[in-house]
Amino acid sequence: MAGNIFSADFVNAILRMSTPILFATLASGIASKSGITNMALEGMLLFASLFGVIFSSLTHSFLGGLLLTMLIGGLIGLALAFFILQLKTDEILAAIALNLIATGGTVLLLLAVSGDRGASTSISSVSAPIVHIPFVEKIPFLGEVLSGQNLMTWLALLAVVVVHVFLYKTPMGLKIRAVGENKNAAESVGISSKKIQYIALVLSGVLCSMGGYFLSGGYMNMFTKDMSAGKGFIALAASSMGADTPIGGFLVTMLFGIAQALGNLMQLTTIPTELIQMIPYLTTLIGLAVYSYTVMKRKSRLGVH
Amino acid sequence: MELAKETVLEMQHIMKIYSNGVVANKDVSLELKKGEIHALLGENGAGKSTLMKVLFGIEPPDQGKIILNGSETAIRSPQDAISKGIGMVHQHFMLLPSLTVAENIILGVEPRKKKFFIDMKQAVKAASEIAEKYNFDIDVTAKVEEIPVGIKQKVEILKALYRGADILILDEPTAVLTPQETEELFVQLEKLRDDGRTVIFISHKLDEIKRICDRATIMRSGKSMGTYNVDEISTNDMSKLMVGREVVLEFDKEPAKPREVLLEVRNLSAYNTQGVQKVNGLSFEVRGGEILGIAGVEGNGQSELIDAITGLSRKYTGEILLKGEDIRKESIKGIREKKLAHIPEDRMASGCASHLNIQENLFSNQYTDDAYSGKLLLRTKTIQKRSDELIKEYLVKCKSQKQEVGMLSGGNIQKVIVAREFSTGPDVIIANQPTRGIDVGATEFIRRKLLEFRDAGCAVILVSADLNEIFSLSDRLAVMYKGNFSGVFTDVAHVTEEELGQYMLGIKNDHRKAGAAK
Ligand SMILES: Nc1ncnc2c1ncn2[C@@H]1O[C@H](COP(=O)(O)OP(=O)(O)OP(=O)(O)O)[C@@H](O)[C@H]1O
Ligand SMILES: [Mg+2]
Numbered sequence A: 001m002a003g004n005i006f007s008a009d010f011v012n013a014i015l016r017m018s019t020p021i022l023f024a025t026l027a028s029g030i031a032s033k034s035g036i037t038n039m040a041l042e043g044m045l046l047f048a049s050l051f052g053v054i055f056s057s058l059t060h061s062f063l064g065g066l067l068l069t070m071l072i073g074g075l076i077g078l079a080l081a082f083f084i085l086q087l088k089t090d091e092i093l094a095a096i097a098l099n100l101i102a103t104g105g106t107v108l109l110l111l112a113v114s115g116d117r118g119a120s121t122s123i124s125s126v127s128a129p130i131v132h133i134p135f136v137e138k139i140p141f142l143g144e145v146l147s148g149q150n151l152m153t154w155l156a157l158l159a160v161v162v163v164h165v166f167l168y169k170t171p172m173g174l175k176i177r178a179v180g181e182n183k184n185a186a187e188s189v190g191i192s193s194k195k196i197q198y199i200a201l202v203l204s205g206v207l208c209s210m211g212g213y214f215l216s217g218g219y220m221n222m223f224t225k226d227m228s229a230g231k232g233f234i235a236l237a238a239s240s241m242g243a244d245t246p247i248g249g250f251l252v253t254m255l256f257g258i259a260q261a262l263g264n265l266m267q268l269t270t271i272p273t274e275l276i277q278m279i280p281y282l283t284t285l286i287g288l289a290v291y292s293y294t295v296m297k298r299k300s301r302l303g304v305h
Numbered sequence B: 001m002e003l004a005k006e007t008v009l010e011m012q013h014i015m016k017i018y019s020n021g022v023v024a025n026k027d028v029s030l031e032l033k034k035g036e037i038h039a040l041l042g043e044n045g046a047g048k049s050t051l052m053k054v055l056f057g058i059e060p061p062d063q064g065k066i067i068l069n070g071s072e073t074a075i076r077s078p079q080d081a082i083s084k085g086i087g088m089v090h091q092h093f094m095l096l097p098s099l100t101v102a103e104n105i106i107l108g109v110e111p112r113k114k115k116f117f118i119d120m121k122q123a124v125k126a127a128s129e130i131a132e133k134y135n136f137d138i139d140v141t142a143k144v145e146e147i148p149v150g151i152k153q154k155v156e157i158l159k160a161l162y163r164g165a166d167i168l169i170l171d172e173p174t175a176v177l178t179p180q181e182t183e184e185l186f187v188q189l190e191k192l193r194d195d196g197r198t199v200i201f202i203s204h205k206l207d208e209i210k211r212i213c214d215r216a217t218i219m220r221s222g223k224s225m226g227t228y229n230v231d232e233i234s235t236n237d238m239s240k241l242m243v244g245r246e247v248v249l250e251f252d253k254e255p256a257k258p259r260e261v262l263l264e265v266r267n268l269s270a271y272n273t274q275g276v277q278k279v280n281g282l283s284f285e286v287r288g289g290e291i292l293g294i295a296g297v298e299g300n301g302q303s304e305l306i307d308a309i310t311g312l313s314r315k316y317t318g319e320i321l322l323k324g325e326d327i328r329k330e331s332i333k334g335i336r337e338k339k340l341a342h343i344p345e346d347r348m349a350s351g352c353a354s355h356l357n358i359q360e361n362l363f364s365n366q367y368t369d370d371a372y373s374g375k376l377l378l379r380t381k382t383i384q385k386r387s388d389e390l391i392k393e394y395l396v397k398c399k400s401q402k403q404e405v406g407m408l409s410g411g412n413i414q415k416v417i418v419a420r421e422f423s424t425g426p427d428v429i430i431a432n433q434p435t436r437g438i439d440v441g442a443t444e445f446i447r448r449k450l451l452e453f454r455d456a457g458c459a460v461i462l463v464s465a466d467l468n469e470i471f472s473l474s475d476r477l478a479v480m481y482k483g484n485f486s487g488v489f490t491d492v493a494h495v496t497e498e499e500l501g502q503y504m505l506g507i508k509n510d511h512r513k514a515g516a517a518k
Helices: A008-033 A041-059 A062-086 A091-114 A142-146 A151-169 A171-181 A183-188 A193-219 A231-241 A246-266 A273-277 A279-300 B048-055 B078-083 B101-106 B120-133 B149-162 B179-194 B206-212 B235-243 B302-309 B332-337 B347-351 B358-362 B380-393 B410-422 B440-455 B467-473 B497-504 B510-517
Strands: B007-017 B023-033 B037-042 B063-068 B071-073 B086-089 B167-171 B198-202 B215-220 B223-229 B261-271 B277-287 B291-295 B316-322 B340-343 B428-432 B459-463 B476-481 B484-489
Touching: A008 A041, A008 A142, A008 A151, A008 A171, A008 A193, A008 A231, A008 A246, A041 A062, A041 A091, A041 A193, A041 A231, A062 A091, A062 A193, A151 A171, A151 A193, A151 A246, A171 A183, A171 A193, A183 A193, A193 A231, A231 A246, A231 A279, A246 A273, A246 A279, A273 A279, B007 B048, B023 B037, B023 B048, B023 B063, B023 B198, B023 B215, B037 B048, B037 B179, B037 B206, B037 B235, B048 B086, B048 B167, B048 B198, B078 B086, B086 B149, B101 B120, B101 B149, B120 B149, B149 B167, B149 B179, B179 B198, B179 B206, B179 B497, B198 B206, B206 B235, B215 B235, B223 B235, B235 B440, B261 B302, B261 B459, B277 B302, B277 B316, B277 B459, B277 B484, B291 B440, B291 B467, B291 B497, B302 B316, B302 B428, B302 B459, B332 B340, B340 B410, B347 B410, B358 B380, B358 B410, B380 B410, B410 B440, B428 B440, B440 B459, B440 B467, B459 B467, B476 B497, B484 B497, B484 B510
Parallel strands: B023 B223, B037 B198, B037 B215, B086 B167, B167 B198, B291 B459, B291 B476, B340 B428, B428 B459
Antiparallel strands: B007 B023, B007 B063, B063 B071, B215 B223, B261 B277, B261 B316, B476 B484
């Protein structure tokens, strides 16, 4: 098994599995920084994975499909924001509603559009392309990792940097952080907290939909019922463990990816699969414990004796 | 010869009723002139902050109009107010602790580079320039959570000035400043006035009003009692108009009769959250029946000393003995059970739970007491009765004890905290700025209470930036400078303000001398 762990395949598996979660983690981070917990990531992923299939097949293009899916993602974010900010629905309740609608709604919509039940077998969707880098792909190990990745994986990594720069180097990012930290203080200098939170949730929806797109157009090549399988919630945990920063979220997501890839390897052994499937959730728990322990340590470090 | 100054802004017949039915402003009118410093005076809960929130677009008025430069305008949001040249420094901090001073100053009006990015270099430059211009000594790259309260106040003022306010509202800006800092601020305010700007200045300290303001509008219970030229009205008349009766702030106190030592600090070195040493091997004791006043410029270790004594921080070496017992291993609850009461300096951050109601706040330090709690449930009747008594005794202005504390006026929040702390019958009281933001009437009341406790044998430590308070209450007076007492006076009546100032600035320092002699 050790041989497997140090193989390029293993690294690729980690990246592949982390890609959708990474998008959702970033989405969660932006929303949280603006002061709203986006618990609707799960539903957003699910909707996007269905719409990704539909749109890419309609436009016959990956890019067209992706852009339209992102648009839908933004609209879902907008709808969520409307309920939370305009109608003052509790953010958790609004998210639960959205997640429930997604579970049933996607199946229904799929049936209506294609007649398929539970999986989009009759839709000929276009998946995200694999990026082959000439010459580099000949380098052993490194080439195998760098080349042959799905384009969405590269976009996810790029998104980490973009979101980081956005949050910490741009006026809008500063405003988002300000509103999230203290709404009244932000408003006292003339920032409209509502507007900022709208923007943050729309961006959150857009980012999350990219993860959803990858689920059905890269990770798999079709939509299947409930294919988000808790990834939205894992992302929520990853983001908060990473202090809702893009870099932190990225690191934790990778950790989860490693755990999951390990789990997949272990499926080849005789350990019961049920136990193995617990791994991502178990790592979340352990990670949270480790995280709070270090925070506690840091706080008391200065305490004498 | 002075020309009649032109009117820049008029608020006419403003009426404001909060959603819970509190009528905070009733038919209040206010007229502001160009180039004046205009005081707004009134007891706690008189409606000063409310009137200013209406002006700054935070609270919509229920009636009345605002006339800016001759034409009627509606001010719908702070953004609107800022764009119309109105700036406001709020009574409670509106800062973002995790951001730097510079980021706080430029927030909302960020300088940009390449269109999309914040020009942080420019931001730091602009922030330090404006700090320099107004003579504020501030490190603009420091995070706000790391700076002392006095500096935070300056950052708030800079924030408003940076946005270029023609009309600057200052809601109790001096409450957290030392006399020196206040004086520096006044120099800047005069500069602004000479620039032709208008400053609205809210303060409970009448001598400050006398010193700096041109005119004063006095409010009582949501109504205006008229506008006066400050030269033509005595402080006595001002407080009479505010309170409706004479207020005496000087009282004869009996000489202290110190008893046994209740609190002893031995060779204490304390550190702030960043691990910087702020208290340097300090030793002293306080006896029952005396008030030890601690004066000093903010940031000289007072906060760290208090945090150590009250158990809020364990980042110290040395010993703190409460009634002879070391408290290092005690929980905060344990320390309080030894009958120590604490009035913290920042009432919003550590004094109250602002979303809970008055009753819940009043009992947050004694809800486990058998008198108020049965085996399973709280004794609500007893608690309610006691709350009403406390509200009455401490003159808390509120609709009912079920009102959220955050909705009270600043001074009334302070009264709730004081009532809570005093109601446990403490043996040791740590009072950090106990009358900050409290009106004259209530100040008098709290000071009398402190003396009563002293006479009943309580040991009191009083930290205050208000030298009057320090002088009139302390039986012994210590000046804190760079983490130690630069001077301790037992004959408080014969200490002059100048002398105290020299000890506060470290020009005179008995501790250093004593240290050198060793
Ligand atoms: N958000 C709010 N909701 C309901 N009532 C409020 C709110 N804010 C203030 N009040 C009430 O309005 C009245 C006036 O409060 P305001 O804050 O204007 O007083 P103030 O004159 O500024 O007093 P202080 O000197 O103590 O700051 C008080 O009775 C207060 O309880
Ligand atoms: Mg006020």
